[in-house]
Each structure stands twice: as C-alpha cells, then as structure tokens.
Amino acid sequence: MLSIKNLHASVEGKEILKGINLEIKAGEVHAIMGPNGSGKSTLSQVLAGNEAFEVTEGEVTLNGENLLELETEERAREGIFLAFQYPVEIPGVSNLQFLRTAVNAMRTHRGEPEMNAAEFMKLAKEVSKQVDLDPAFLKRGVNEGFSGGEKKRNEILQALLLQPKLAILDETDSGLDIDALKVVSDGVNALRAEDRAILMVTHYQRLLNHIVPDYVHVLAGGRIIKSGGRELALELEERGYGWLGIKEDEAAAAN
Amino acid sequence: MATTDKEVKELIKREYEHGFVTEIEADTFEPGLNEDVIRRLSKIKQEPEFMLEWRLKAYRRWLEMDDPTWAHVDYPRIDYNSISYYSAPKKKEDMPQSLDEVDPELLRTYEKLGIPLHEREKLAGVAVDAVFDSVSIGTTFKEQLAEAGVIFCPISEAVQKYPELVEKYLGSVVPAGDNFFAALNSAVFSDGSFVYIPKGVRCPLELSTYFRINAANTGQFERTLIVADAGSYVSYLEGCTAPMRDENQLHAAVVELVALDDAQIKYSTVQNWYPGDEHGKGGIYNFVTKRGACQGRNSKISWTQVETGSAVTWKYPSCILKGDNSVGEFYSVALTHNYQQADTGTKMIHLGKNTTSTIISKGISAGRSSNAYRGLVKFQPGAENARNFTQCDSLLIGDRCGAHTFPYIESRNKSAIVEHEATTSKVSDEQMFLCRQRGIDPEQAVSMIVNGFCKEVFKELPMEFAVEAGKLLEVSLEGSVG
Numbered sequence A: 001m002l003s004i005k006n007l008h009a010s011v012e013g014k015e016i017l018k019g020i021n022l023e024i025k026a027g028e029v030h031a032i033m034g035p036n037g038s039g040k041s042t043l044s045q046v047l048a049g050n051e052a053f054e055v056t057e058g059e060v061t062l063n064g065e066n067l068l069e070l071e072t073e074e075r076a077r078e079g080i081f082l083a084f085q086y087p088v089e090i091p092g093v094s095n096l097q098f099l100r101t102a103v104n105a106m107r108t109h110r111g112e113p114e115m116n117a118a119e120f121m122k123l124a125k126e127v128s129k130q131v132d133l134d135p136a137f138l139k140r141g142v143n144e145g146f147s148g149g150e151k152k153r154n155e156i157l158q159a160l161l162l163q164p165k166l167a168i169l170d171e172t173d174s175g176l177d178i179d180a181l182k183v184v185s186d187g188v189n190a191l192r193a194e195d196r197a198i199l200m201v202t203h204y205q206r207l208l209n210h211i212v213p214d215y216v217h218v219l220a221g222g223r224i225i226k227s228g229g230r231e232l233a234l235e236l237e238e239r240g241y242g243w244l245g246i247k248e249d250e251a252a253a254a255n
Numbered sequence B: 001m002a003t004t005d006k007e008v009k010e011l012i013k014r015e016y017e018h019g020f021v022t023e024i025e026a027d028t029f030e031p032g033l034n035e036d037v038i039r040r041l042s043k044i045k046q047e048p049e050f051m052l053e054w055r056l057k058a059y060r061r062w063l064e065m066d067d068p069t070w071a072h073v074d075y076p077r078i079d080y081n082s083i084s085y086y087s088a089p090k091k092k093e094d095m096p097q098s099l100d101e102v103d104p105e106l107l108r109t110y111e112k113l114g115i116p117l118h119e120r121e122k123l124a125g126v127a128v129d130a131v132f133d134s135v136s137i138g139t140t141f142k143e144q145l146a147e148a149g150v151i152f153c154p155i156s157e158a159v160q161k162y163p164e165l166v167e168k169y170l171g172s173v174v175p176a177g178d179n180f181f182a183a184l185n186s187a188v189f190s191d192g193s194f195v196y197i198p199k200g201v202r203c204p205l206e207l208s209t210y211f212r213i214n215a216a217n218t219g220q221f222e223r224t225l226i227v228a229d230a231g232s233y234v235s236y237l238e239g240c241t242a243p244m245r246d247e248n249q250l251h252a253a254v255v256e257l258v259a260l261d262d263a264q265i266k267y268s269t270v271q272n273w274y275p276g277d278e279h280g281k282g283g284i285y286n287f288v289t290k291r292g293a294c295q296g297r298n299s300k301i302s303w304t305q306v307e308t309g310s311a312v313t314w315k316y317p318s319c320i321l322k323g324d325n326s327v328g329e330f331y332s333v334a335l336t337h338n339y340q341q342a343d344t345g346t347k348m349i350h351l352g353k354n355t356t357s358t359i360i361s362k363g364i365s366a367g368r369s370s371n372a373y374r375g376l377v378k379f380q381p382g383a384e385n386a387r388n389f390t391q392c393d394s395l396l397i398g399d400r401c402g403a404h405t406f407p408y409i410e411s412r413n414k415s416a417i418v419e420h421e422a423t424t425s426k427v428s429d430e431q432m433f434l435c436r437q438r439g440i441d442p443e444q445a446v447s448m449i450v451n452g453f454c455k456e457v458f459k460e461l462p463m464e465f466a467v468e469a470g471k472l473l474e475v476s477l478e479g480s481v482g
C-alpha cells in the first residue's frame, strides 16, 4: 500500500529525515518508535503533505501512485489520515460543522451524495460514544478548550468517521491516563481492517500492549536503524534506547 | 500556505459578482453643486419650503467645512463638482405605483442581484423598499404594515405626506452640520427610507431596503430616518451593491434612529458595494454617518453590520444613551481584501443612569488591505452606574495586510465600569493544514475559519441574512489563500 524509498526531508534548511525506507501493506499495523527529536513527527507530517517540510530526495507511493505530487487535501481524499500529536484549535467553528465538511469533502470526491445535517448528527453521536466523548463536544469549537486527552479522542473520532486507507497516529497515546489509553486503543483496534494500514508513532511501548503491531521500527537521527516484530518493542522497553547505541538526550541534541 | 501562485492568480481574477450596469434611460443632473442644483432637486421632489431651507442651510455649513483627514484611510481628494447629484430612472408616469409599473429592466437588475423584491420570493415576510440610484422604486407589503399603523416609505414621500414627523426628527440625531459628509448629505440627499412605528406596536415584518448605485458619476446620498415610538419594536435591514466601474464613486449616507421609552430598534446592514479591482482601481467611497438616539427610558438600539465591500469605508454607527437604563449594542464584521481600506467602529455616549453598551468588533484583513477599528466609549457626569463591554478581535490572512485598533475611553463619572478585550490572530498554517488534511479545500477552509471567527456577530443577524452574510464572506475572500 505505502512504499517509502530513501526519503530525505528538511525543515528550514536543516535535514531531519536522512533516507527512510519503509514498506507497509494493507491490513498491517506498523509502530515507529524512537527518542524525542528523532524525526517521527516529521515523517508523519511529510507523508500527510505539510509544506513546512521540504522533501529533498526519495519517493513515496500510495498504491503505486506518486504521493509527493499530490496536495495535502488530495492525499487526504486518497485515504491518508494523520492524527496530530498537537491538535490545533479552530475557535468558533463547531466540531460538528468541521467534521461534516470533512466527511462531505471525502464523499464528494468518491462521487457519493453529501450527508445532510440530521444524518450526520446521528452518525457523529454514535461515533463519539465509541471514543467516550460526550456528544456535547460536537457543538464546541474544534479542539477549543479541550483537554489533552479530549483532543486525542477527538482525533480518533475523526479517523473513525473518515475511514482512511492509511491512518498515521502521531503519539496518540501521550498524555493519556490508563482509562483514556484504553478508550483510544479500542478505537484504533476498531480501525484495524484488511484493507487498511496503520502507522503508529510512539515514544513508549505501553500503547503496544493494547494495540499489537505487526512490525516495529526504531527511528533515530532521521533513519530507521532497526526493524523487527513486536518483541523489539518489549526489548526496547527493557533495555532502553541506549541498547541500540542511542542516548535520548544526545539524539535530540544532535538535531 | 498551500495553493500555488498560479491558482491564487486565477482565483483572484474571479470578479465582483454584482458588477453589471443596467441600461435604462435616466434623468441625470449635470455634474456640479451649487444652491441652484439644490433648488432644482427640491423642486423635482416637490418638497415643502422647510425642506429646501434645511437643505440650503446645510449646504452653507458644508461650504465652510473640510474633508476629514483623521481616519486611517488614504484616497485622493474628491472633486465635488464632478459628481452628479441626482439621477432617477426615467418613467412614463410620475412614480411607479406598484411593481407592475416598474421598468422591467430594473426588475431584472434586482433579479440578477438576487434581491427578492417579489412577495413570493424567499424573503417572504420582508418588506422591501428598494432605492435605485436616487429614487425609491417600490415598496411591498405596504398594506399589511398600514394595518399595524406602521409607516414605511421612501423619505421623499414622507417629506410630503408626514412633514410634521420629518421636520421634528430629521437632523435631531445627526445635525446638518455634524460632519463634512453629513452636511453634504443633508444638502443633497436624494432618497432613502422613512419608518415610523407607533406606540406599543411590534412591527409585524422585518423591514428591508436594498440600495444600488447604477449611473456613472452619480453620488448616492440616501437618508434614512427611523422613529420607534414608546414601547414599539422594529428590525430593519439594509443591503447594498454597486456595479463595477473604473472610477471611484461616492456614497455618503446618513441614518438616524430615534427610540423613545421602552422602544427597540435593531438595525442590520450587509454592505457589499463594489470594492474596486485587485489593483485598487475603482470602488465605492463609503462615507456614512449612522447614529441612534436612545431617547427614552429602557430603550435599546442595536447595530449589526457586515461590511465586505467598498474601496474606502468610513463609518461609525453610534448610540447616544440618553434615557435611563437604555442599551446600545454594536456588532460588526468588517472584511477588507486587495487594496480595500476600512476605518470603522462605533461611539457609545452614555448620558443616562444605568446605561449599558456592548461592542463586538471583528476585523478581517486579507491581501494588502488595511482594517481599522475606531471606537469611543464616553461616560458623561450623569451616567451613574453605566457600563460598557468591548471586545475587539482582528484576524489576519497573509502578511501584507494590516489591522489597527483605536479604542478611546473618556469617563467623567467614577461609577462607570469599562471592560475591554482585544485580540489579534492569524489564520494559521497549522489550522489550514488540519483542514486540508481532512480533505477540505483551502478556500473552503479559510471561509470556514473566518465564519467561525465571526460567529458572535452573525448570530445577531436575522436568520436568512446570517446565511447570506456567510456566503458573502466566502465570495469576498476568494483569492485570499496564498
């Protein structure tokens, strides 16, 4: 489904990704782990098409199509979804309106009729229960005054509504208490499907107890330095990143 | 932001939707202004003597005055002798008595504008008094209003039919010599609306006027006077459009509102005069004086404006809170794009006890435009326990535009309470990225974000106009993503 070859990317002239190679097939769940500052978010943002980052080398294809040529919204309509590490607020725009606009943009792209307000309300209410968000949140401004955990659940809510082909989850577990972690993981597990791939970015292995990945990759200094099965995550937890010759602080400082 | 330069250029090229000229025969005065012109104007309108005297007095005051220069706007000096001060659509009889008698070409113009002049159209329930250049051409729903005792007619008609009311209230809120443009308007005003709501009557309809400037080199100087007698209520809406022309056109209107004891006036404006092209060529100079007097106890005047058009806007709908416990409100969205300039805001003058005022101003700047909020909140010695709340937010789109706020507070009463909040924000790249990542078009994203920013003001508009205002913002913002 997704194929990344020798991907280099920089921000403000500084190279962050230094040759990423990754193959993800439909139905698979991949975890990307790595110390702070190693480039995990950068990779996520580059895949989603954030123009703050410049791709300097390499290629990325989605089902054989050159992804890098597409605008952000076109990628989204092709099925790329990014759950943000730091979801931004849009004051005054109700969550409901925002979500419906997004869902209808996707539907229009697929040649399906738009959903009217009543139909959408019904759907959104069901899905918000699934992520344990009070439907009252639908009426509030997008992420406006949401707590950290509420923002994360709102991201999963969006993934569930938009039913992407590739869901990239950037540290969706960070800042969650145990209960919220359970809700979010249940949501992600509900997303798992034969025709869908999930790329989970995380700093900690604890999420992987709830969402068991097929593959684990360690990203450090802008490169994937080790790949393996889920046992790699457990090993990392036991032995720390130092085991792979990375010191967390140094890794961050080196960038 | 995302969209490529090429796309932006294409988007910007999209033109002003209402920019067509209507080909109809018109009686138009030669350009120029002198006492003779005013006499002719007054004669055509068959005005009583007091009206002519009033106009001439205003003209003489105006001659002694100078263009105001304090506003944060920049435009070439206007040659007032190059403007024509009267243009009326030519008609076979005297005045069209009903819509059937109106020039069909004119009606088609309204249709193109999407103005619902016919009763069957979507604004059923709204009486429309349409001012085309200088003469009011048709008023619907007159009968239903007459039953309630409401007077809603062109001001030229009111001058003839209700001279006592006009003489009593005209200039009572905005005196002829109030300012340069008000004086000019007082001398040459051509038409506009007159509304009188009798004691205790709740006006059964939303009243509405659409203005349009058509003829070239014609100034539009409409004059609106609304009097709400004790215990009455009225909601009034005005919409404005003008055709595209390369030369600038002057629009200097005066609106006066009078609310007596326990009366309420809600005045909403959706202003979409031609803003000029993307190089700043052409467009309307919108120099307007709007003021309401809360004369009576417990009276209330509420201004809501959505200003998206005009090359230069100079406008401060204000309230004089004279009656004890009276309430003044100002809700404003002002959007500027390309080379538009807006200097707008309000004045809340607290005279009576326990008077309260609320100001919510939302300024949106895009392109190379400049958007200024100018507000004065003044507490006179008698304004015991008066209070004001002001919230003034600016939103910037891109980094070549400017936003300025000039809030002035003068308090001569120690018991007065003022709260002031101000914010400046940008449509951020992160917000745009979030929307686009969810599959939303950049243009739609901007308009959604801007609409969210304006929500507090839009909710003050009558329902159907809130929708219209939202759409208008969308159109006005086209080409702002880049």
Ligand SMILES: Nc1ncnc2c1ncn2[C@@H]1O[C@H](COP(=O)(O)OP(=O)(O)O)[C@@H](O)[C@H]1O
Residues within 6 Å of the ligand: A011, A012, A016, A034, A035, A036, A037, A038, A039, A040, A041, A042, A043, A052, A252, A255
């Ligand atoms: N917008 C940006 N501007 C400048 N530097 C950035 C930006 N985004 C990320 N970086 C830098 O890129 C490196 C990788 O960051 P990031 O991808 O966020 O790492 P991670 O998500 O693994 O913690 C860091 O050194 C960070 O400071």
Ligand SMILES: [Mg+2]
Residues within 6 Å of the ligand: A040, A041, A042, A085, A170, A171
């Ligand atoms: Mg990160």
